[in-house]
Amino acid sequence: MAWLQNIISRYDTTIWIRVIGTILTTFAGFMLRPFLAFYLYDRMDGNLLVAAMVTSLQPLTSIVASVYAGGLADRYGRKPLMVAALVIESISMAGYIWAESLIAFASLTILNGIGAALFWPAASAQVTDVVPEEKRSEVFALLHTALNLGAAAGPLIGVTLYKINPAIAFGICSATLMIYCLLIMWKIPETLPKERRESGKQKGGQPEDIPKTPKLRLREHTTLLWMTLAAIPVSLLYSQVEIILPQHLRTRFDDFLTVFATLLTINGVLVVCCQIAIARFADRFPPERIILAAYLLLGCVGFGYGWAPVFWLLVVAEAIFTIGEMLYGPQIQKAISVLAPAELRGRYFSIFGANWGITGTLGPSTGAVAFRNIGGTYWFSIVGLLLLIAGVFQYGLVKKAVRKSSSVPAETSENMSAS
Numbered sequence: 001m002a003w004l005q006n007i008i009s010r011y012d013t014t015i016w017i018r019v020i021g022t023i024l025t026t027f028a029g030f031m032l033r034p035f036l037a038f039y040l041y042d043r044m045d046g047n048l049l050v051a052a053m054v055t056s057l058q059p060l061t062s063i064v065a066s067v068y069a070g071g072l073a074d075r076y077g078r079k080p081l082m083v084a085a086l087v088i089e090s091i092s093m094a095g096y097i098w099a100e101s102l103i104a105f106a107s108l109t110i111l112n113g114i115g116a117a118l119f120w121p122a123a124s125a126q127v128t129d130v131v132p133e134e135k136r137s138e139v140f141a142l143l144h145t146a147l148n149l150g151a152a153a154g155p156l157i158g159v160t161l162y163k164i165n166p167a168i169a170f171g172i173c174s175a176t177l178m179i180y181c182l183l184i185m186w187k188i189p190e191t192l193p194k195e196r197r198e199s200g201k202q203k204g205g206q207p208e209d210i211p212k213t214p215k216l217r218l219r220e221h222t223t224l225l226w227m228t229l230a231a232i233p234v235s236l237l238y239s240q241v242e243i244i245l246p247q248h249l250r251t252r253f254d255d256f257l258t259v260f261a262t263l264l265t266i267n268g269v270l271v272v273c274c275q276i277a278i279a280r281f282a283d284r285f286p287p288e289r290i291i292l293a294a295y296l297l298l299g300c301v302g303f304g305y306g307w308a309p310v311f312w313l314l315v316v317a318e319a320i321f322t323i324g325e326m327l328y329g330p331q332i333q334k335a336i337s338v339l340a341p342a343e344l345r346g347r348y349f350s351i352f353g354a355n356w357g358i359t360g361t362l363g364p365s366t367g368a369v370a371f372r373n374i375g376g377t378y379w380f381s382i383v384g385l386l387l388l389i390a391g392v393f394q395y396g397l398v399k400k401a402v403r404k405s406s407s408v409p410a411e412t413s414e415n416m417s418a419s
Contacts, residue, residue, distance in 0.1 A: 245305060
């Protein structure tokens, strides 16, 4: 049992609670998320564009809410934002059980977007608060593994529940979100320093010994903005996998739902088995090279999804996709964490996370129009080409970010103290 104790003692209790909560919520979420588009598609009388537009409301709301979410996490603390976010998401998931009208679906989707926007910047900043820089990519990889523990089993179970009654999946998802919320309330301490929380709550003037919450002037953080822009093709691929790939598979396979769920399960199993080992291996190399390799692999996946004529080639493409995301996720989050000044961590993760909101908002509708006009084969090929181009730019940006963090501990720290 010594090896188990060594593993447990390697990370802070906060990280293990996050791991447990992530497993619970992603297991439930992946029972539902891959089939939410189908659920809306069926409820919208087979109108793919309307279903895609409703789905897009969640990330659109996240973009708007995230403008404030990172600042709130930096001002009032990580824990209150995470608790509020999970309560909101739990309510929205439960609401889908009884929703019937387009307005109801749209309202619940917007509510879910608010919850997601509040949670992730605070959660990512919390990891950066408690984990030393040299362990961050490993911890982000651990959380990614936890996410895929749920993803490994969720989709195939979700297919069964979806065919029986989708309300069951919505109910399970709502309950697990609330359980995660209770775990955070019970076991996770606040990680934002007390003096910064007091600074955030201070109204009017404040004592000189309490540091002011700094303003973030985007023109002073161009590296972050360009990294966010270069990340858009990655999140665009993800948005097409969730919304358009199932429709593309429908044109090629009779039991396309099972094919789609099997691909998701393969992805989850491979991440669970390999993520930590790959993260540790990747740490031996400069992060910009690992991220470039990830972009090249994901670019190949775009072409694979589009052109694969048989199931086993889709499996190969899914394996390549999994390797690419295992390389990309932990390294890009670590790059943001070392680039971010300590007092701006929530806002940095919030701004970078906007790439998911942008593609989540525009991606489904864009993909639906492209799928209808040029077909899935050519559309996924275009996405693959965008990934190859963006990878070259992200390589240079990450190299610059890492160099900045090693020469200047906090980017624009002088500007922060001046403000």
